[in-house]
Amino acid sequence: MLAQGLVVSHEQMGSSNQKLRRLVLQGPVAQTAKAGQFVTVQVQDSARTSFDPLLRRPISIAEISQERDEITLFYRIKGRGTEILAQARCGDSLSIMGPLGNGFSLPEEGELWLVAGGIGIFPLFALVQSALSQGLKVRLFWGGESKAFLESAGLTSWKELGIELSLSTLDGSLGEKGLVTELVQSALSQNKPTESKPEAKEVKVSVAACGPKGMMQSVTELCQRFNVPIEVSLEERMGCAVGACLGCVCTLKDKAGRQIHKKVCLDGPVFRGEEVVWNETC
Ligand SMILES: Cc1cc2nc3c(=O)[nH]c(=O)nc-3n(C[C@H](O)[C@H](O)[C@H](O)COP(=O)(O)OP(=O)(O)OC[C@H]3O[C@@H](n4cnc5c(N)ncnc54)[C@H](O)[C@@H]3O)c2cc1C
Ligand code: FES
Numbered sequence: 001m002l003a004q005g006l007v008v009s010h011e012q013m014g015s016s017n018q019k020l021r022r023l024v025l026q027g028p029v030a031q032t033a034k035a036g037q038f039v040t041v042q043v044q045d046s047a048r049t050s051f052d053p054l055l056r057r058p059i060s061i062a063e064i065s066q067e068r069d070e071i072t073l074f075y076r077i078k079g080r081g082t083e084i085l086a087q088a089r090c091g092d093s094l095s096i097m098g099p100l101g102n103g104f105s106l107p108e109e110g111e112l113w114l115v116a117g118g119i120g121i122f123p124l125f126a127l128v129q130s131a132l133s134q135g136l137k138v139r140l141f142w143g144g145e146s147k148a149f150l151e152s153a154g155l156t157s158w159k160e161l162g163i164e165l166s167l168s169t170l171d172g173s174l175g176e177k178g179l180v181t182e183l184v185q186s187a188l189s190q191n192k193p194t195e196s197k198p199e200a201k202e203v204k205v206s207v208a209a210c211g212p213k214g215m216m217q218s219v220t221e222l223c224q225r226f227n228v229p230i231e232v233s234l235e236e237r238m239g240c241a242v243g244a245c246l247g248c249v250c251t252l253k254d255k256a257g258r259q260i261h262k263k264v265c266l267d268g269p270v271f272r273g274e275e276v277v278w279n280e281t282c
Helices: 080-086 118-133 147-152 155-160 180-189 213-225
Strands: 002-013 021-027 037-039 057-060 063-065 072-074 093-099 111-117 137-146 165-169 207-210 232-234 249-253 259-263 269-274
Touching: 002 072, 021 080, 037 072, 057 072, 057 080, 057 118, 063 118, 072 080, 072 118, 111 118, 111 180, 111 213, 118 137, 118 207, 137 147, 137 155, 137 180, 147 155, 147 165, 155 165, 165 180, 180 213, 207 213, 213 232
Parallel strands: 111 137, 111 207, 137 165, 207 232
Antiparallel strands: 002 021, 002 093, 021 072, 037 057, 037 093, 063 072, 232 269, 249 259
């Protein structure tokens, strides 16, 4: 599970003030990785003079190429660890651990609706590839702060897929002004036969969501209201990422409604939306 990843490409995505990076690593992880899984990357200064920062940083696997032995990570520079990571150059070898976590499941029939808030779009890149390769119809709902953000975070790649896109921005610079949850609500309502259109056929929908906790909670509540299955990818701060430190424990409920605890690194990061206890978890 511990492996080296050779940096074959590392570049800025879009405008510099978005602080987004695309990192392509070559190594054995690509052979077993699947959509929704993540790796942890050791981030150390180039001199490697100390173990600070000690903790590896978790980043989702956004693209997988088994032919080229490559995985692609998209990340936003947030703090010290990702700032150090941003200095990695082509030819460097990074210590990575993975693939970790369980990944999303794909429905056997119907449409898969992907719902992303901000950089929650990143794990969905790998998911759309697997879904399309299995012949599923996919639709994307994606909300971000602005047009500049969506364009920097890979909007062009999504347009090239030819799938239906529903976009929202907080400042109204692209798509609908407001929250992505409003777009999802409207689409779920339209998918229901109404009194005026009783003959309309309801499409069987499954949802996969990733983004801020509040967004995933709202989308889960909507899906429950419309009786649509949903999987969410939780992002918890992690220590060991292998189930040993209990740093990522979240609260879920079992089928009988009893509260249980699970580790996001080992049992997740993908869970069924209805099993998450949103007010307690993470
Ligand atoms: C399973 C998983 C998958 C992830 N995938 C991606 C990804 O594909 N791309 C990406 O850009 N980021 C991803 N993240 C978040 C990423 O791990 C953190 O942004 C990163 O660890 C921050 O490290 P840092 O040293 O730069 O920042 P720090 O100095 O550690 O923290 C800077 C700020 O970021 C916040 N922060 C740190 N970790 C997290 C976290 N896990 N969730 C929310 N806020 C956090 C801190 O509270 C602090 O405010 C993922 C996290 C998890 C758990
Ligand atoms: S991060 Fe240590 S148990 Fe999950």
